[in-house]
Amino acid sequence: MSVGVAAHITAASQGGPRFNEYLTNDGRRAAENGIWLCQQCSRLVDADDSAYDVVDLVEWKAFAEAAAAVELRGYVVRKGRDFTGLEAKMPELIGEMRTDARSKPFTREIIALSRRVSYNPGPIPFFVYFHEDHDELLAKLQICEHYGAIYDVRRNQVPRWNFSEDFVEYLLGT
Template sequence: MAAHISAASQGGPRFDEHLTNEGRRAAENGIWLCQQCSRLVDADDSAYDVADLIEWKTFAEAAAAVELRGYVVRKGRDFAGLEAKMPKLIEEMRTDLRSKPFTREIIALSKGASYNPGPIPLFCYRHEDHDELLAKLQICEHYGAIYDVRRNQVPRWNFSEDFAEYLLGM
């Protein structure tokens, strides 16, 4: 839905008395928002100032231009936020990577299970050590921290290099 960055009329959110009527109607004073965000932004105009909305618009337009050229633009995730959701698992991953900084592969197994990884080193996380381990690893995937490299029915992933660098403190 089309929304005004500076309100179209006096008393509206972020009204700028220095804008002309033409300036208030200009495309430069407009931003596309979903209906929910439009209401949210206008309901609390002190939380969303003109500079924020212009930054959002500028980024959205630049991202759209890049996507029109066939590229994918996605927002990076905050790995600290991921760590807050599952501190024990992330700390174990950090400890493992510090001990073997060039290992990237991980698997998830039960304690009774064994696995012969072959020549590729890997880290093993056990279901009994982490409640809802597979769900946590799925969230790690959504954050771009790991990616699926499953082979022969064994759940396995690789750390992304961005996540490995985060864990190693680089």
């Protein structure tokens, strides 16, 4: 079940956010002038006309309606993440990942270990990131996972992930 609130793209009355004096009263009440948002976003959009312009709201609505139509056909619509934002959060770790990916462009598996541990996972090539080199390494890798940069492939109780192909393309600059 989806719970939402209707907000106006252009204000329903004069003095409201993004008021359009050329729109008729019927046009102000029409579905085309509405956008379905969560409770919090609805309040923000209706309260601040400087942060949300008509063009952005129309674009949001068009995208949401197109995504809903695709999902109704059984597909999953997921927003892609901008890996530059991830890199800004942890430049040293992402820099090391970039160097590794460039040195072995077909390797995808990564393992998080302490330098005091020796580990041989078998014939699959992998990169190792050490706790001693990166403060809060597991937390950073969890954020990488949230961004879709890596995904969990843990086995034998060893924290391990694979790079996503989108992230490798970002790292390699392709």
